Amino acid sequence: PSSLTEIISYVSQTLDAFVRARDLLSLFSEILLTDLLPLCSQLLVSSNVDEFSLCALCILNELLTELKLTDCVLPSHIQRDIKQELHQTFLSIICDRHILREEPIALLSLRFIQTIWTLIDHTSTPFSIQSQSNLISNLFTLIMQNKDKSTGTFVQGIASCLTTLSEQREIIQTMIEQGLVSIQLQLIQDQLASSSTDRSVMNILLELLSLLDRDLTYVLDVVKRALQVKKTGAGDSDLPSIAEKLLQVHKPLVTLVGPMINLLPNEDPSIAKIALHNLSLLTQLIGSEGKAILSKNHIHILSSMLRTSDTTKQKLLLRAIKRLISGDKRSLDVARSNTNSELTQTLQQLKKSAASEADAGLISHIDDLLHLLL
Template structure:
């Protein structure tokens, strides 16, 4: 389709109806086939055999920028068979790319690569958000169908949750991105984080590391928008109430407990009753 061709100038696009395939040079081991093709890809699929050791030096190169642009279009395209893309490796592919670009973005000692990685990483955040929104909508519809007694394909939702589960590995990377100076990075990162904890709770054991607890503490005291504070508190509440390890991490984090006390009614600092109530609820869960 034309939208793929526009976004991926380095990928060879065959005749209408055929598949996108064949990366140049050493990336030729990867094949992306989003549409049926007479050239051998009979269904929408993502087949990636990727040599990440080779990619590491070139993650910011033109080829990988084109790959990420293609993935963005695949996820955004309403006609994409997302479940099949998941089955063919989209989740792991995005996890690997996200991890590499996030590591560069968080590398304070390499400002040049940091700036270059930021734009690329924002595209990956969009991809991640699109994938999570899709998964969440399928699960929500299945739950609603169950509650209404109309049946619904719960197995499809369960399968999708299982296929998407590796994305929980990204929780511990999303939290350090929240303090980013770019408000859009905070917005999309927090939305991704919110959906992940809604779907999987505190599945990632490293989510509330001492560093991430400190990030939460700083954010809760620096953010002035009650809407942003509420989102952060809901994420934190879901994490600590679904995993005892995270609850213990909260109890051990003096700075985070102090931030919650500052927002709770006793501190008198919060003008928003919902923010104060959420902070108090988390403190009570921690035995304070």
């Protein structure tokens, strides 16, 4: 048995090298479908030997790397057939059998899932509802099992994979049904509580904020369509109740409003940008929920950001502040009593600048807020 294992291992390594050799791929592309992929399937389905699983996953990921290239050496019909086979046969195998295994098998599985997901036309090759459910369930299990690994690429890889999958509305729906709100709330809070300055922590946070952005954008779209149904009486009559349920499920995310404000001056522009967008979405969908959201430090940050941001960001900030202070008297009192009325003075200065540039839209937002404060 040991000699057979060695033979299979050598063959697998040879095949992996073959896939990396683009000239050979071009010459012998047909055997990828007739021989190589069936062998990989056999290794992934029937073998519990880590080395075999690793080799099969390496081969599949190398194939995907080639398929991603604009100058892919494989004929177009071979590319199409391989993508279809990888999606229809291998995706479910890897999701069900390998995603929850130890690293590096799990990491290679994540890479495969994320890459094939970006290469497939999901309208013509849909993923079954049950398979979607299993995939999301396993990914949620994986990220919660490893959430204490605040550094390194593994948790970032899981979060990145979830963000990629969330581009599909059906997947976001499945994620929400399986507890996305509580999971991302816990993960984001854990990352924000980390004292580590490691770049990987920031990368994980950025992925989680991107996932939150996708989630909230989806909810906002459903809410807008539900309001249109109520207004016109036309469209899906179930939408208003669906929107209401979504809003109820997402109410716990109100606790992220303060942290999003704290991230606005982050030195990483990507984090600062997405924090602002998430703040805008959170205040549109949830507001303050009657909670005392704003602190003196929050008002200071918001005032500083208003003074240094461009007009587009200023309008987002002004709308967010208005929703927060109009929804809770305690936040309004904090905004009014902030040191030397910093927010009020900032708004008055902005109004002068906006008047000189004849920016009626910005002036209107400022006046609305000043009316609440004065």
